[in-house]
Amino acid sequence: MRTMKRRLRTEFEERRISRSFPVRQRAAADLAEWIYSAPFRLEYDVTVAAYIPFGAEPGSPALLDALIDRGVTVLVPAVPGGEPTTLDWVRYDGADSLTRGRWGLLEPTGERLGTDAVRAASVVFVPAYAVDKSGTRLGRGAGYYDRTLIGLAADVVAVVFDDEVVESLPAAPHDVRVGWVLTPGGGFRELG
Template identity: 70%
Template sequence: MPTLKDQRRTEAAHRRSRMSGDARERAAADLAEWIHTCPFRLEYDVTVAAYVPVGSEPGSTAMLDALLDRGVTVLLPVVPEGDPAPLDWARYTGPESLAPGRWGLLEPTHDRLGVPAVRAASVILIPALSVDKTGVRLGRGAGYYDRTLIGLSADLVAVVYDDEIVDSLPAGDHDVAVGWVLTPGGGFQELG
């Protein structure tokens, strides 16, 4: 029997599947533009961990390139083989540095830096299907990010569409809450 989280994931995926390509492209452009007015310090000595959107996830490589334009080091996840575990990381230097990895996800082709590399990040942009007003994030369910984010001091930012901020979501003991959300229409918003 599906859990409440499973039901919420199915609903979110269905909503996203109904978005037009034009709407997703506009949202991606808006998200990239918000990087230029980010409330966090983004300069040459800062590291930001992010992700490459897949399918109907919000964003695009334009958001990653906007981070590079700010002069920061950008890390992207590399999904490890085997059962769900903390994510490995590698540097992003532009779209040409990406290649299909596990499950067809685009990953950096540069040398892997290891799981601890994410500790250098002061901001982490995280994919989500939904986030609630207290910072509970609904991911895809495998727990890669929750395993990765435990104990980090970085500002955690869930990236979602505007209608994916909800009043409440079910949370488990292992779920790591985020302190911020980034949406195409609202930009960076602090939660809690």
């Protein structure tokens, strides 16, 4: 199964890289626009966990800014040192507060709130290479999100390009399923 997942990750990454910059920009703008018609309550007293896209991942800080525009508190991950474990979380206060963290990932410079901070989130947006119609998510393979999502009561939304919603993906027992997908062309769709 590991070999198959590795092969799929490579295929999806190559497809993403082959998308032109204008196509990725348009997709990022569309994803941010969908936040204004989200099927979740996004108001002043809500906390949302999200991520800052890396490389050719779909999205941009515009999605995070749209969440802030809705009045919610936005948390984004900070990757802790050492072996893969659960993610740490930092409040996102805008693109100006970002700096390069572990592996060159963008992270806010604010105070780390701890791994349990994500438990306050009612919606969690997660990156994925692909997601299938039953909610199986193909991530980068280190397991940070699977470890983080265990036992969360939040609605979990995988953010992918439209052609990355597939019929089925290989799943291991430790893989945590997602309940929703967000794509640039289709918006929010419940899975399962």
